[in-house]
Amino acid sequence: xxxxxxxxxxxxxxxxxxxxxxxxxxxxxxxxxxxxxxxxxxxxxxxxxxxxxxxxxxxxxxxxxxxxxxxxxxxxxxxxxxxxxxxxxxxxxxxxxxxxxxxxxxxxxxxxxxxxxxxxxxxxxxxxxxxxxxxxxxxxxxxxxxxxxxxxxxxxxxxxxxxxxxxxxxxxxxxxxxxxxxxxxxxxxxxxxxxxxxxxxxxxxxxxxxxxxxxxxxxxxxxxxxxxxxxxxxxxxxxxxxxxxxxxxxxxxxxxxxxxxxxxxxxxxxxxxxxxxxxxxxxxxxxxxxxxxxxxxxxxxxxxxxxxxxxxxxxxxxxxxxxxxxxxxxxxxxxxxxxxxxxxxxxxxxxxxxxxxxxxxxxxxxxxxxxxxxxxxxxxxxxxxxxxxxxxxxxxxxxxxxxxxxxxxxxxxxxxxxxxxxxxxxxxxxxxx
Amino acid sequence: xxxxxxxxxxxxxxxxxxxxxxxxxxxxxxxxxxxxxxxxxxxxxxxxxxxxxxxxxxxxxxxxxxxxxxxxxxxxxxxxxxxxxxxxxxxxxxxxxxxxxxxxxxxxxxxxxxxxxxxxxxxxxxxxxxxxxxxxxxxxxxxxxxxxxxxxxxxxxxxxxxxxxxxxxxxxxxxxxxxxxxxxxxxxxxxxxxxxxxxxxxxxxxxxxxxxxxxxxxxxxxxxxxxxxxxxxxxxxxxxxxxxxxxxxxxxxxxxxxxxxxxxxxxxxxxxxxxxxxxxxxxxxxxxxxxxxxxxxxxxxxxxxxxxxxxxxxxxxxxxxxxxxxxxxxxxxxxxxxxxxxxxxxxxxxxxxxxxxxxxxxxxxxxxxxxxxxxxxxxxxxxxxxxxxxxxxxxxxxxxxxxxxxxxxxxxxxxxxxxxxxxxxxxxxxxxx
Numbered sequence: 001x002x003x004x005x006x007x008x009x010x011x012x013x014x015x016x017x018x019x020x021x022x023x024x025x026x027x028x029x030x031x032x033x034x035x036x037x038x039x040x041x042x043x044x045x046x047x048x049x050x051x052x053x054x055x056x057x058x059x060x061x062x063x064x065x066x067x068x069x070x071x072x073x074x075x076x077x078x079x080x081x082x083x084x085x086x087x088x089x090x091x092x093x094x095x096x097x098x099x100x101x102x103x104x105x106x107x108x109x110x111x112x113x114x115x116x117x118x119x120x121x122x123x124x125x126x127x128x129x130x131x132x133x134x135x136x137x138x139x140x141x142x143x144x145x146x147x148x149x150x151x152x153x154x155x156x157x158x159x160x161x162x163x164x165x166x167x168x169x170x171x172x173x174x175x176x177x178x179x180x181x182x183x184x185x186x187x188x189x190x191x192x193x194x195x196x197x198x199x200x201x202x203x204x205x206x207x208x209x210x211x212x213x214x215x216x217x218x219x220x221x222x223x224x225x226x227x228x229x230x231x232x233x234x235x236x237x238x239x240x241x242x243x244x245x246x247x248x249x250x251x252x253x254x255x256x257x258x259x260x261x262x263x264x265x266x267x268x269x270x271x272x273x274x275x276x277x278x279x280x281x282x283x284x285x286x287x288x289x290x291x292x293x294x295x296x297x298x299x300x301x302x303x304x305x306x307x308x309x310x311x312x313x314x315x316x317x318x319x320x321x322x323x324x325x326x327x328x329x330x331x332x333x334x335x336x337x338x339x340x341x342x343x344x345x346x347x348x349x350x351x352x353x354x355x356x357x358x359x360x361x362x363x364x365x366x367x368x369x370x371x372x373x374x375x376x377x378x379x380x381x382x383x384x385x386x387x388x389x390x391x392x393x394x395x396x397x398x399x400x401x402x403x404x405x406x407x408x409x410x411x412x413x414x415x416x417x418x419x420x421x422x423x424x425x426x427x428x429x430x431x432x433x
Numbered sequence: 434x435x436x437x438x439x440x441x442x443x444x445x446x447x448x449x450x451x452x453x454x455x456x457x458x459x460x461x462x463x464x465x466x467x468x469x470x471x472x473x474x475x476x477x478x479x480x481x482x483x484x485x486x487x488x489x490x491x492x493x494x495x496x497x498x499x500x501x502x503x504x505x506x507x508x509x510x511x512x513x514x515x516x517x518x519x520x521x522x523x524x525x526x527x528x529x530x531x532x533x534x535x536x537x538x539x540x541x542x543x544x545x546x547x548x549x550x551x552x553x554x555x556x557x558x559x560x561x562x563x564x565x566x567x568x569x570x571x572x573x574x575x576x577x578x579x580x581x582x583x584x585x586x587x588x589x590x591x592x593x594x595x596x597x598x599x600x601x602x603x604x605x606x607x608x609x610x611x612x613x614x615x616x617x618x619x620x621x622x623x624x625x626x627x628x629x630x631x632x633x634x635x636x637x638x639x640x641x642x643x644x645x646x647x648x649x650x651x652x653x654x655x656x657x658x659x660x661x662x663x664x665x666x667x668x669x670x671x672x673x674x675x676x677x678x679x680x681x682x683x684x685x686x687x688x689x690x691x692x693x694x695x696x697x698x699x700x701x702x703x704x705x706x707x708x709x710x711x712x713x714x715x716x717x718x719x720x721x722x723x724x725x726x727x728x729x730x731x732x733x734x735x736x737x738x739x740x741x742x743x744x745x746x747x748x749x750x751x752x753x754x755x756x757x758x759x760x761x762x763x764x765x766x767x768x769x770x771x772x773x774x775x776x777x778x779x780x781x782x783x784x785x786x787x788x789x790x791x792x793x794x795x796x797x798x799x800x801x802x803x804x805x806x807x808x809x810x811x812x813x814x815x816x817x818x819x820x821x822x823x824x825x826x827x828x829x830x831x832x833x834x835x836x837x838x839x840x841x842x843x844x845x846x847x848x849x850x851x852x853x854x855x856x857x858x859x860x861x862x863x864x865x866x
Contacts, residue, residue, distance in 0.1 A: 084847055094837070125777070171847055226808070258855075294851060336828065348825040358853040360825075364550070390814070394784065396787045396797075407520035407524060422691075
């Protein structure tokens with residue numbers, strides 16, 4: 001049974017604060033091991049990557065077989081059923097269309113004094129995408145990471161995906177191909193992150209690394225940050241559903257379970273203004289848990305971190321949701337657009353009862369890589385913006401320099417930065433001659 | 434004397450690679466100390482902050498005096514000269530005008546099947562800005578950090594600034610007031626970062642922390658990252674100037690020195706297509722170094738990390754600059770706009786000989802917080818975007834769910850995420866009844 005809270009209870013604030021503060025993930029401290037692996041790859045390059053792959057993935061490679069050949073990718077792609085291929089193509093197309101709208105615009109304007117100011121966006125030259133192997137090897141994640149990079153104009157996009165025992169997921173390879181990925185390497189773990197960041201004889205270094213991974217991958221990404229850019233370090237998935245009584249309890253139950261089934265550390269929260277409806281959803285979850293394939297995982301998540309919160313009205317529900325800043329937020333209410341106006345912090349919002357969160361995981365169009373662990377208070381999901389950077393532009397005319405240069409001289413003097421001031425003074429002296 | 438390289442030299446690649454790879458900063462490893470300080474502030478709050486301030490800043494505070502009162506700020510602001518106030522006001526106005534153009538736009542569109550998709554930007558609720566004390570306490574940095582936050586709509590903006598021995602910089606307080614800062618605390622170091630991230634009885638926690646600082650501050654920002662958002666960890670400043678022979682050597686020399694005077698670890702590079710001009714600039718730098726107030730610092734930086742590179746033409750200069758990905762790039766050439774088109778990686782570009790980089794430090798309008806250490810390959814300077822976050826929006830209609838839901842079911846099955854698929858199936862079953 002999940003927690004059942006009511007905002008009218010005397011101990012509500014204490015229990016809600018405990019829910020907010022609950023540490024759901026205890027990552028093992030693998031930082032020392034990862035530091036050694038990165039140093040080894042920096043020092044010995046391909047040889048280290050090959051040794052570590054033999055050790056961790058039970059796979060013997062050579063510099064020539066580190067990368068999938070086009071023929072191998074072709075062969076894997078042919079294993080995918082027509083139905084699955086069509087589904088992936090639809091997803092890719094919708095994700096591409098959505099992200100194309102995110103391309104930011106350049107700007108340049110001229111002031112009265114003739115000065116021109118603005119900025120320009122340029123893509124990252126090379127990006128690397130980490131794709132987990134085994135059970136969590138999700139083709140949808142390949143699309144969600146790779147397509148924004150290609151939309152941004154990244155010229156070279158490399159994927160690393162471990163293939164323990166040599167087994168690859170045909171759907172992952174097809175997704176990579178549909179997304180326009182340029183290179184695919186059958187390596188994983190901290191050694192793959194190190195190879196992308198520092199390069200080896202076979203793998204050219206990249207400028208940015210994105211994608212999910214286990215504790216070793218997360219620690220490696222933290223360590224190479226600065227040398228390359230990284231995306232967020234994702235925590236366990238979360239959903240918060242705000243639902244009024246005019247919903248089908250079973251639909252809401254399935255939405256809660258579709259987060260819970262990801263991971264025992266996932267969190268599913270229902271906030272409703274109707275206690276009886278909340279009880280109905282709890283019953284519906286229990287019923288689904290009897291037969292769900294991943295009931296062990298989903299049941300543990302629901303029991304340990306699930307919660308139902310009853311509020312006096314929907315505005316109170318929105319206010320609580322803002323304190324949670326959930327990764328995924330469903331608004332299953334009569335006026336979802338109206339309630340949406342009250343939401344200040346959330347990674348993604350799904351409006352109305354016909355928008356289950358799972359649509360956003362696959363085919364909606366928006367990205368499914370979203371801020372977890374309350375970080376929607378200050379960060380956004382993955383987007384085209386993660387693969388471009390802005391260069392600011394300034395061009396002064398003599399007239400503009402005469403107008404604003406003296407203020408720069410004053411401030412440089414205040415900050416005791418003499419050369420700063422003199423670089424302006426020397427020009428003004430020449431102009432005022 | 435700085436290094437003098439020529440792309441036609443046989444050993445050019447080796448020397449250029451060494452220049453790119455030079456480690457200019459050796460930060461002391463203060464991580465263990467910082468971890469203890471953060472734990473102490475989390476545990477004991479104000480009491481820990483007050484004790485650490487007495488120890489490091491020789492300043493006795495109480496919970497009541499941690500924060501500057503309005504009257505104190507008034508009194509400090511009155512110490513600022515009219516000339517300095519006018520310069521700060523001009524700078525603030527120009528920075529505000531530039532950054533107001535950066536506000537990203539919301540979007541929402543409707544597909545043929547009735548589905549609505551889009552996104553919405555919302556500001557971070559509370560931000561904290563670290564301002565160094567002592568010599569590096571720059572009022573211009575207060576403007577550059579605080580104004581984008583306020584333009585973004587951040588409701589609560591707090592500054593922490595250490596005041597060793599109780600001495601505050603009146604210009605810093607005036608800059609904070611001009612920028613609309615809400616709270617100013619006279620604390621610094623890792624303890625101030627911890628107080629902003631976790632909160633104390635006196636200081637409410639924030640969601641994002643920006644601003645420069647020493648090794649302790651940088652380590653503390655890295656440690657609280659995740660709990661709150663942070664901006665980049667800035668390295669020593671850099672400038673790269675591309676100049677043809679039709680420039681005044683002294684102007685270019687001053688531009689190079691205005692980076693060099695920041696820090697012995699700063700780096701100034703000139704790339705020119707005219708060797709004699711390069712020699713003239715070196716001579717002009719030497720001459721200015723005879724009298725410059727900060728000649729010890731600037732001289733060390735120029736000697737240890739400065740470089741002049743002679744290329745066969747300006748396109749080659751642009752290509753080398755792209756490999757450096759400099760924080761600041763001046764294009765002092767006959768056609769700066771044309772050469773600008775060849776630049777793919779730079780934090781900020783200053784076009785033409787009347788745009789010394791120092792203009793951008795103070796009054797140009799663009800932000801002076803820019804990516805260092807080659808990180809312009811994958812990141813951008815500070816902007817309004819650092820204080821807003823995007824929430825994606827999806828709203829399906831029954832018709833839209835019928836159109837794209839089946840593909841989500843297929844992919845959920847492929848990924849063995851049964852509840853994901855069922856959350857769609859349950860709705861489609863009801864719709865198809």
